[in-house]
Amino acid sequence: MKKITLNRDKTYKIAVFGLSGIGITLLIVPMLRKLRKEFPNSKITYVVRFKQSKKLLEDCPYCDEILVCSLKELGSIRKILSFISNLRRRKFDISITTFPSNSVLKNIFAYLVAAEIRIAHSYNIKRALSLSFLQNVRVPVDLTAHDIDQNLNLLIPIGITVENAEHTLNIWPKRENELDEFALSFLKDNSLGGEEAIIGMHP
Helix, strand or coil: CCCCCCCCCCCCEEEEECCHHHHHCCCCCHHHHHHHCCCCCCCCEECCCCHHHHCCCCCCCCCEEEECCCHHHHCCCCHCCCCCHHHHCCCCEEECCCCCCCCCCHHHHHHCCCCCCCEECCCCCCCCCCCHCCCCCECCCCCCCCHHHHHCCCHHHHEEECCCCCCCCCCCHHHHHHHHHHHHHHHHCCCCCCCCCCCCCHH
């Protein structure tokens, strides 16, 4: 695995791509926490796939901004290229494509953003088909590991020790998003609320 020596006091521009579903997006939080702790002066941009992901993490202290890159919402090739061009103009020093990244689109996306250091996992399958060679720092994927640890492992090449890293998950919705109309109606229709705890399960 390629190792890179960085200055922890320097202000790097770091892009973290969490272009998967909402659940997987939340599993990236421990990595963001560790990244912020180790590089406190750097500017961290978190790019997510869904606006709902952004809503959950809007006030996250571990990143400076959250951008939404939804192919469906951007709609046209022109708008997609404009979004990538906007990221490219920011001149990121480092990009991290989070787990899972065995995808042509994710690897092309990271390549076009053109960070000098592009980190992602390497896989034993679809090596050529996924165009993973477009990433210039590759961490062997460990399919026995939890997604949280998969993402933390992406920090090892830039000198971060991830053993015993905190695995706590958090969300930071803005106050106005905490109970929207749908949620209030659902609670009322099902005689829920008050002092008792409510546990929701999404199998």
